Amino acid sequence: MYFIIALVALVFVVLTVVVVTRLQDVLKNVKKPESADETPSGNSWNGAMFIVLIIAAVVGITWSYLHAREHFLPIASSVHGRRTDDLFWFSMGVLTIPFIFVNFLIFFFSWKYQFKKGNKAAFYPDNHKLELIWTIIPAIVMAMLVFTGWKAWSDITSEAPADSEVIEITGKQFNWIVRYGGVNDNKLGNYNYKLIDAQNEVGIDLSDENSFDDFLNPTEMHIPVGRPVLLKIRARDVLHSVFIPHMRVKMDAVPGMPTKFWFVPDKTTADMRAELNDPNFKYEIACTEVCGQGHFSMKINLVVEDEASYKKWCAEQATFLQTYPEYLAKVPDNLKAKAMKGLPADTAAPADSAKTASTGGGIGTSAALR
Amino acid sequence: MSAIEGLDTAVHHEEHAHHHEPQSFWQKYVFCEDHKVIAKQYLITGIVWAVIGISMSVIFRIQLGMPDSNLSWLKPILGGWISETGKLDPNFYLALVTMHGTIMVFFVLTAGLSGTFSNFLIPLQIGARDMASGFMNMLSYWFFFLASVIMFGSLFLQAGPAAGGWVIYPPLSALPQAHPGSGMGMTLWLISMAFFIVSQLLGGINYITTVINLRTRGMSFDRLPLTIWSFLITAVLGLISFPVLLSSVLLLIFDRHFGTSFYLSEIYINGEALPNVGGSPILFQHLFWFLGHPEVYIVLLPGLGITSEVIATNSRKPIFGYRAMIASMLGIAFLAFIVWAHHMFVTGMNPFLGSVFMFLTLIIAVPSAVKGFNYITTLWKGNIVFTPAMLFAIGMVSLFVSGGLTGIILGNSALDIQLHDTYFVVAHFHLVMGAASAFGLFAGVYHWFPKMFGKMMNTTLGQIHFWFSFIGIYLVFIPMHYVGIAGFPRRYYQFTSYDFTHKFMDMNMFISVAAILSFLAQFIFLYNFFRSIFKGKTAPKNPWRSNTLEWTTPIVPGHGNWEGELPAVYRWSYDYSKPGAKEDFIPQNIPYSQTLESNFPHENELIATEKEIEAQNFNDQFNTAH
Numbered sequence: 001m002y003f004i005i006a007l008v009a010l011v012f013v014v015l016t017v018v019v020v021t022r023l024q025d026v027l028k029n030v031k032k033p034e035s036a037d038e039t040p041s042g043n044s045w046n047g048a049m050f051i052v053l054i055i056a057a058v059v060g061i062t063w064s065y066l067h068a069r070e071h072f073l074p075i076a077s078s079v080h081g082r083r084t085d086d087l088f089w090f091s092m093g094v095l096t097i098p099f100i101f102v103n104f105l106i107f108f109f110s111w112k113y114q115f116k117k118g119n120k121a122a123f124y125p126d127n128h129k130l131e132l133i134w135t136i137i138p139a140i141v142m143a144m145l146v147f148t149g150w151k152a153w154s155d156i157t158s159e160a161p162a163d164s165e166v167i168e169i170t171g172k173q174f175n176w177i178v179r180y181g182g183v184n185d186n187k188l189g190n191y192n193y194k195l196i197d198a199q200n201e202v203g204i205d206l207s208d209e210n211s212f213d214d215f216l217n218p219t220e221m222h223i224p225v226g227r228p229v230l231l232k233i234r235a236r237d238v239l240h241s242v243f244i245p246h247m248r249v250k251m252d253a254v255p256g257m258p259t260k261f262w263f264v265p266d267k268t269t270a271d272m273r274a275e276l277n278d279p280n281f282k283y284e285i286a287c288t289e290v291c292g293q294g295h296f297s298m299k300i301n302l303v304v305e306d307e308a309s310y311k312k313w314c315a316e317q318a319t320f321l322q323t324y325p326e327y328l329a330k331v332p333d334n335l336k337a338k339a340m341k342g343l344p345a346d347t348a349a350p351a352d353s354a355k356t357a358s359t360g361g362g363i364g365t366s367a368a369l370r
Numbered sequence: 371m372s373a374i375e376g377l378d379t380a381v382h383h384e385e386h387a388h389h390h391e392p393q394s395f396w397q398k399y400v401f402c403e404d405h406k407v408i409a410k411q412y413l414i415t416g417i418v419w420a421v422i423g424i425s426m427s428v429i430f431r432i433q434l435g436m437p438d439s440n441l442s443w444l445k446p447i448l449g450g451w452i453s454e455t456g457k458l459d460p461n462f463y464l465a466l467v468t469m470h471g472t473i474m475v476f477f478v479l480t481a482g483l484s485g486t487f488s489n490f491l492i493p494l495q496i497g498a499r500d501m502a503s504g505f506m507n508m509l510s511y512w513f514f515f516l517a518s519v520i521m522f523g524s525l526f527l528q529a530g531p532a533a534g535g536w537v538i539y540p541p542l543s544a545l546p547q548a549h550p551g552s553g554m555g556m557t558l559w560l561i562s563m564a565f566f567i568v569s570q571l572l573g574g575i576n577y578i579t580t581v582i583n584l585r586t587r588g589m590s591f592d593r594l595p596l597t598i599w600s601f602l603i604t605a606v607l608g609l610i611s612f613p614v615l616l617s618s619v620l621l622l623i624f625d626r627h628f629g630t631s632f633y634l635s636e637i638y639i640n641g642e643a644l645p646n647v648g649g650s651p652i653l654f655q656h657l658f659w660f661l662g663h664p665e666v667y668i669v670l671l672p673g674l675g676i677t678s679e680v681i682a683t684n685s686r687k688p689i690f691g692y693r694a695m696i697a698s699m700l701g702i703a704f705l706a707f708i709v710w711a712h713h714m715f716v717t718g719m720n721p722f723l724g725s726v727f728m729f730l731t732l733i734i735a736v737p738s739a740v741k742g743f744n745y746i747t748t749l750w751k752g753n754i755v756f757t758p759a760m761l762f763a764i765g766m767v768s769l770f771v772s773g774g775l776t777g778i779i780l781g782n783s784a785l786d787i788q789l790h791d792t793y794f795v796v797a798h799f800h801l802v803m804g805a806a807s808a809f810g811l812f813a814g815v816y817h818w819f820p821k822m823f824g825k826m827m828n829t830t831l832g833q834i835h836f837w838f839s840f841i842g843i844y845l846v847f848i849p850m851h852y853v854g855i856a857g858f859p860r861r862y863y864q865f866t867s868y869d870f871t872h873k874f875m876d877m878n879m880f881i882s883v884a885a886i887l888s889f890l891a892q893f894i895f896l897y898n899f900f901r902s903i904f905k906g907k908t909a910p911k912n913p914w915r916s917n918t919l920e921w922t923t924p925i926v927p928g929h930g931n932w933e934g935e936l937p938a939v940y941r942w943s944y945d946y947s948k949p950g951a952k953e954d955f956i957p958q959n960i961p962y963s964q965t966l967e968s969n970f971p972h973e974n975e976l977i978a979t980e981k982e983i984e985a986q987n988f989n990d991q992f993n994t995a996h
Contacts, residue, residue, distance in 0.1 A: 040755045040756065040757070040829075041829050041830065042756060042829060042830055042833050043755060043756050046756035046761060046833055047754075047756065049837060053841070056841075057844070060848075061848065064848065064849060064852070065852075068849070068852040068856075068874075068877060071852070071856045071873045071874055072852070072855045072856055073788070073855055073856070073857070074856070074857060074870055081788075083784075084784050084785055084787060084788060087782075087784060087785060088779065088785050088788070091778065091779050091782065091785065092779065095775045095776070095778060095779070098739075098771070098775060099771070099772060099775050102742055102743075102746065102768075102771045103768055103771065103772065105746045105749075106745075106746060106749065106764060106767055106768050106771075107768070109746060109749040109750055109752075110749060110754060110756075110764055113685070113749060113750065113751055113752045113753065113754050114753075114754045114756065115753050115754055115755050115756075116753065119753045120686075120753060120947050120954060121685060121686040121687040121751060121752045121753040121946065121947035121954065122687065122750075122751035122752075122947070123687070123688060123946075123947050123948050123949050124687065124688070124690060124747070124750075124751065125688040125689075125690065125691075125692065125944065126690065126691050126692065126693070126694070127690075127691075127747075130743075130747065131691050131694045131740065131744075134739060134740060134743040135736060135739075135740055138735055138736050138739040138740075139733075139736050142732045142733065142735050142736065142778070145732065145778060145782060146728060146729055146732045146782070149728060149782035149783065149784045149785065150725050150728060150729070150783075150784075152784035153721065153724060153725060153728065153782075153783045153784040154721070154725060156784060156787070157721030157724070172638075173548065173639070193636040193637070193638050193643055194638075194643045196638040196643060198641070203638070233718075236637070236638050236639070237541065237545070237548060237637055237638060237639040238540075238541045238542040238545065238548050238637075238639075239539055239541065239542060239651055241716070241791065243791075243857075243859065245788075245857040245870045246870070248787060248788045249787070250716045250787050250788065250790055250791075251716050251718065252716055252717045252718050254650075254651050254652065254717070254718050255541055255634070255635060255636055255637045255651065256634075256635025256636040256637070256647070256648075256649065256650065256651070257635070257650060257651070257652065257718055259717075259718035280869075281869070282869055284868050284869060284870055286859060286868055286870075287859075288790070288791040288792070288859040288860075289539070289791065290464065290534060290535045290539075290542065290861045291542060291548075292464075292542060292548055292549045293460050293461050293464070293549065294460075295464070295861065295862065295863070296460070296861075296862035296863040296864060296865075296867060297866075297867035299867055299868060
């Protein structure tokens with residue numbers, strides 16, 4: 001780390017020395033009156049600096065690129081992720097050409113055509129052919145990049161396949177809550193933000209029978225490998241953004257407007273641990289839309305596992321009603337029997353029907369995005 | 371009309387009986403209606419804001435690059451925002467990035483750049499006595515000043531200034547319970563911006579009116595210097611887009627204080643479900659970026675205009691493709707209005723819209739490329755003089771191209787999924803909009819300092835300032851792209867919470883060190899600038915041997931700019947190194963009849979129109995009957 005600082009410091013020291021020595025030359029000449037034929041003050045060393053710059057830039061950028069590349073785009077673990085990675089590096093490759101070409105010309109011409117005594121600049125005000133060339137070539141390159149990008153984009157944002165595993169993720173200050181459809185029906189129940197309280201953190205609407213076996217997890221998201229996963233994304237308070245770096249997934253979580261993103265993970269956590277030779281590797285989900293004080297640490301871990309382990313994990317999770325049996329009171333009477341399935345007999349106490357009526361009836365529920 | 375200075379010809383005195391009332395200090399330097407003084411007011415205010423804004427970035431760069439450092443030494447300034455253990459408060463970190471963005475984008479690069487040079491150069495380069503309305507011009511500055519005072523005041527609030535990012539996305543900015551910065555800090559931010567917009571509109575209307583109505587004899591649109599074209603287009607952009615920001619700000623104020631639900635819907639916060647339903651946070655983003663994207667060009671175009679002028683003058687060559695330069699600026703300006711949603715690819719906006727905006731966005735690369743190549747061709751076979759202004763102009767082109775290229779990556783919605791809101795974006799826009807425009811500002815200051823203050827700045831110090839700034843900028847932002855490619859999200863207080871950000875510690879430190887050194891290099895400029903105002907060598911009348919009209923005024927132009935009649939214009943402003951001419955420049959006010967040796971055939975034909983041009987005098991306010 002200090003090596004780097006030393007390097008920067010060195011660059012600046014060298015620069016300072018060059019500048020100071022030149023400065024002395026310049027100061028010697030400063031007395032002479034300037035006229036049109038006189039070389040303007042400092043012209044030659046500034047010209048030379050452009051050549052120094054070209055060399056330094058080539059060395060610096062090449063070295064730093066090689067030094068940093070091991071940390072670039074973390075290995076993609078989703079199908080579309082590898083596609084956008086390829087597209088990214090392809091575009092970067094294409095764009096490196098004008099980057100080098102244009103910068104080289106700017107610096108090289110600056111040096112080459114610096115003021116020379118007795119020289120006269122060329123009067124060259126326009127050339128339609130040249131203008132046409134450098135209008136059309138960028139246009140063609142752009143068209144190519146746009147087209148490949150557009151194809152990828154429309155595939156990525158197309159409707160999720162019907163067999164997708166649907167998982168809801170809700171952002172709040174400052175953590176994520178994941179909700180699964182449950183092992184019985186595997187369907188997410190409705191929700192309503194007005195039903196949110198300290199336990200029912202995502203506002204599950206228990207008057208919808210699909211919600212009876214829903215389960216929540218505020219610390220870990222599990223997904224199966226090798227088949228599409230559809231994230232239904234919500235926010236409870238302010239904007240958040242789901243970012244799964246290894247999956248190349250990013251989508252804002254917007255209060256009042258559910259969003260979604262689907263992808264096909266194809267490397268399990270175990271695969272990645274083997275590939276990276278890092279037994280502690282974890283997939284992570286981060287927030288990338290500023291949401292307040294805890295924005296920088298709004299993390300939930302992601303576990304990608306094979307279908308069998310995933311099913312097993314789902315089956316082991318306690319449903320929301322199992323965790324908080326008192327919420328049975330909110331289930332309408334005619335669905336009580338169904339809701340009580342799987343609950344220990346003693347917790348399934350008869351509900352207070354008056355309370356059910358008051359909470360169940362008064363509030364309109366919004367259907368979860370299907 | 372009263373109080374007219376610098377008009378010494380007896381003829382005018384007899385004709386119109388102007389009286390020279392001595393101006394009081396207040397009239398002359400404070401509530402002044404003279405465009406040159408207003409320009410200096412904008413410049414100095416901009417410089418003060420720049421120092422504040424960049425200092426803020428240094429503080430959060432220390433936090434990001436050296437997270438273990440003890441910041442207790444900042445306690446005298448930041449007080450309670452530094453904890454007992456010398457750590458920066460995470461809320462204040464957000465306030466710093468928010469204020470850095472707001473200050474640099476609006477107060478420095480919009481007001482400081484466009485305000486300074488539009489005001490200073492428009493009348494001088496088109497040959498006008500002053501702006502169309504000196505009073506509105508004065509109001510424009512003082513509304514900006516008021517906005518500045520309010521924004522500055524918000525820095526001292528107990529709960530801190532606004533802190534939701536410079537884009538102030540609701541609901542975070544709308545709900546005081548969501549963040550301390552969303553209370554009084556955000557209220558003051560909104561009030562300040564409302565005044566700022568008023569200031570921009572007053573200024574913009576004035577710039578447009580002046581350019582259209584007050585051009586001197588013979589100054590047709592195809593003879594305008596590119597600076598004026600860029601200021602005109604910038605003003606039009608501002609006039610169309612700033613009112614939209616005002617509306618979004620007003621709706622946000624309504625949501626915050628009057629219980630409306632424009633941007634709020636289905637929110638549960640602090641144990642309470644809010645009654646608001648039906649609003650959309652995305653609506654705010656659309657409104658904001660409808661300004662926000664043109665704003666990028668409002669910031670950049672004046673820089674490009676200044677650069678065009680400086681590069682042509684110091685290459686001793688006509689700008690290559692004058693008409694193509696105008697066309698590409700018009701193209702950029704038009705496209706600027708139909709690309710805003712490329713900031714919103716992953717906000718949940720309809721993906722089809724994303725495709726449309728991707729197509730439109732990438733088209734912008736074409737006029738930008740034309741500009742880049744035209745600059746290069748202007749350098750080609752020149753006879754380049756490396757004045758500090760020229761160095762900054764060259765640097766500006768390099769930064770504009772380098773930063774613009776990564777925009778092609780980000781404008782591609784498929785690639786934006788991963789890169790959105792990472793440091794790749796930060797690096798991109800700092801190069802193309804921040805640094806490039808700042809270099810345009812520096813180029814302008816170095817180039818027109820002699821006209822502003824009648825003194826020369828020190829050339830060598832300027833050159834040294836350039837090299838430190840230029841290399842420093844690249845040392846900061848090239849590694850920042852790397853950090854972005856690795857997926858580091860922006861606006862993170864620290865990178866300790868995630869495994870995927872447990873790397874690049876050295877790179878972040880490198881960026882911070884480079885940023886601090888570049889910051890320190892700016893003091894070379896400050897020293898040079900303020901010292902030269904008082905102790906600089908007296909400037910010659912036309913130090914850069916330039917063609918434009920401002921160099922035909924007295925060394926320190928008085929009120930009304932020209933003594934006697936306004937100059938007439940017979941040619942474009944880029945007759946540098948014309949074949950056959952004795953000197954390597956022919957100012958715009960030299961008629962073709964005096965340069966027979968260097969005229970092209972079609973220019974000889976124009977000699978016939980000279981009498982007609984001379985006869986006109988309808989735009990001289992000093993020369994019309996009251």
